[in-house]
Amino acid sequence: MIESLERRVGRSLEAFVKQLRCLTESPQGCPDWQPHLDSMQQEVSSLCDLIADAMLLQKLEAGKVSVRLESLDLYPLLESVSRHLINTKAGSTVRLVCEIDPRLPHVLADRELTEAVLTDLLARSMKYSDPGSPVVLAARSVAGKVFLQVTAQRFASPGDRDFATEVVLCCRQIEVQNGQVTCQHHPDGLQTVVITLPVAPATF
Template sequence: MSQPLATTPSVRSELHHLQSQNEELRRYLAAQRAVVTSLERRIGKSLDSMGVHSDRLQAVSELPEWREHLAKLQHEVDSLTDLLADTMLLQKLEAGKVEVRLETIELRTLLLSVSRHLQAPTHGSICRLILELADFLPSVIADRELLEAVITDLLARGTRYSELTSPVILGAELMGDRILIKVTAQRFAPPGNRDFATEIVLCCRRIEVQGGEISCQPGPGGKQTVVICLRHP
């Protein structure tokens, strides 16, 4: 009868390390498959919608209706362009081709800056942004451009896809040795479609390359909260 091989502590440690790497690779591949599936589905929907509006443009004769379909067609083109640009940036992040410039940033100033346009709505619209910033917010170590892009994108999506009467909440607080930035909204995707895997993965990579973390959690009243976790000096 064969005897089980004896393993030394160093061998067990190496085996555990390999198992951890394998599990991490499995999670990464699963996330990539989710992104590809999301891209295929959304591009397919956009192309179908573009076909419908293109056909209607050739069929209608009334100018107001023609302009309406033209505007919707342009919206689909713009959405596809943004989606492809995000996908290309995600590929660059994954390949390590985006330079990360970490610096000490005054967080309160940054948050007020990126949300300024939502605090002063125009054309008689109501202010939908609620700021919940802690009295004391230390600086964070981050790449200013990448961090601003993530927060701006989340605020824009929350504002665009939530109902007009539903507020978007931007909060920040110190939790132990970490700073939490929270964006809460009714939804970050069109009604009936909570699939925004591509944007979340892009946000994740933008934050992870800075040494931070990001997660999406259910919020109160069926809302969604995206939490960004960063270090402070």
């Protein structure tokens, strides 16, 4: 994990140096400056997200984040994290596809942590996948467990050799709830993050 973070920061620093070199070599007031500035801003935003995730991970590992497990109905939560992505402006293409089992049982989970993870995964998938590439949010239950899946073209910037270091950090929030997170690569280039949560005892 630490080595992955170091590589991620190293790539951002390399990108900064490259963009700065381009800016210094370009004539002052050149219209080509804007793409370089935009690229630098994107790296700044990405690094801010990474730092926030790393700080959260540190708090989780130190037991400083309160975990409140409860019998949680997933339908309102899934609607909350997806509503704004489905109800787009007129003329905009709906990229999010929801495949939710209508018979989902309640899970034993922390509402705020689970919602934060799903919100972050969907935001990253929309941000880094190509505009025409759909994102799939799926939920199903099997043998006393509920599987939440987000499938997308990418969860991190193109060329990132690691499997979305930011996503791994964020999903540590699931592990403190006695859940599991797995990441899958598909032959067609798509990637899936699978969140597994236990069914609440009262719903067996």
